[in-house]
Amino acid sequence: MNQNLKISFIGGGNMASALIGGLAGTVTDGGNIHVVDVNPDALQHLAQQFGVTSSATIDAAISASDVVVLAVKPQQMKQVVDKLLPYIHGQLVLSIAAGIQAIDLSRWLNGHDAIVRCMPNTPALIGKGITGMVATRGVSEEQRAMADLILCAVGSTIWLDDEALIDAVTAISGSGPAYVFYFIEAMQQAAQELGLTAQQGNALAIATFVGASHLAAESADPISVLRERVTSKGGTTYAALNSLEESGVKASIIAAAKAAAVRGKELGAEFGRD
Numbered sequence: 001m002n003q004n005l006k007i008s009f010i011g012g013g014n015m016a017s018a019l020i021g022g023l024a025g026t027v028t029d030g031g032n033i034h035v036v037d038v039n040p041d042a043l044q045h046l047a048q049q050f051g052v053t054s055s056a057t058i059d060a061a062i063s064a065s066d067v068v069v070l071a072v073k074p075q076q077m078k079q080v081v082d083k084l085l086p087y088i089h090g091q092l093v094l095s096i097a098a099g100i101q102a103i104d105l106s107r108w109l110n111g112h113d114a115i116v117r118c119m120p121n122t123p124a125l126i127g128k129g130i131t132g133m134v135a136t137r138g139v140s141e142e143q144r145a146m147a148d149l150i151l152c153a154v155g156s157t158i159w160l161d162d163e164a165l166i167d168a169v170t171a172i173s174g175s176g177p178a179y180v181f182y183f184i185e186a187m188q189q190a191a192q193e194l195g196l197t198a199q200q201g202n203a204l205a206i207a208t209f210v211g212a213s214h215l216a217a218e219s220a221d222p223i224s225v226l227r228e229r230v231t232s233k234g235g236t237t238y239a240a241l242n243s244l245e246e247s248g249v250k251a252s253i254i255a256a257a258k259a260a261a262v263r264g265k266e267l268g269a270e271f272g273r274d
């Protein structure tokens, strides 16, 4: 644990809470984490659970931080960063917001160029997140290592060279947990329509996802080979996969991910201007 690493969060909602849960007491002491949020309930919860300090408005605690994490919605980013400006000198600014580009954050911060953009995901809550990250030119090696340390506290990281690919990461792993939950919900509904109880359907659907995901992660074989091993010719899986193909499910999933990437770009254009 780096006893001295001081981290501020602007926004203490879902993702910030997940990150703070991984950081407090492991990467740094909870007392070294400061959270700014307009919602007093969010602050109270974080203070009680992790011992963070907090304030309802951006204040001098930000100046004393090594890292400032921007964890508000893209829609709020401009007004938040405007208020942040007087408190930013050399700190690393780490944004987790979808869409908002580093060039816009830098412009709002008078040319500040120590910015890391990242896209985490909600499995971070249980230490199993994955985060895509990209650094601007002004990020020092030490700051890059700090950013990696912060996101590694809640899972694994992938560094990108091209910021434009953050929209692709958002489409696959940032939004991805929702696609998985959607599929699990469909499996639960199918289980009930086939006569199983809700509890039985829940257990079967989730264990199947967990088991298949672990198998996919641990196997040296391509995913297509794992799929083929389940699929006996003329058998039950064959019937199911034929139905999925006929309904265009794979094409729909690809289209859905592309829609998320497009929305990321739109958010950047809509809320990143001036």
Ligand SMILES: NC(=O)C1=CN([C@@H]2O[C@H](COP(=O)(O)OP(=O)(O)OC[C@H]3O[C@@H](n4cnc5c(N)ncnc54)[C@H](O)[C@@H]3O)[C@@H](O)[C@H]2O)C=CC1
Residues within 6 Å of the ligand: 010, 011, 012, 013, 014, 015, 016, 036, 037, 038, 039, 042, 071, 072, 073, 074, 076, 080, 096, 097, 098, 119, 120, 121, 122, 174, 175
């Ligand atoms: N939820 C997710 O799965 C992921 C979210 N993100 C990004 O993380 C960011 C935050 O998302 P969530 O945590 O899901 O949202 P959230 O709504 O749970 O948290 C946002 C927090 O910001 C606070 N806030 C609003 N205006 C503020 C202001 N002016 N000053 C200080 N605090 C303010 C709100 O009270 C709220 O607690 C977004 O930009 C999103 O794109 C990134 C990856 C995954």
Ligand SMILES: O=C(O)[C@@H]1CCC=N1
Residues within 6 Å of the ligand: 098, 170, 174, 175
């Ligand atoms: O839906 C969103 O905009 C955010 C970004 C990735 C996951 N949630």
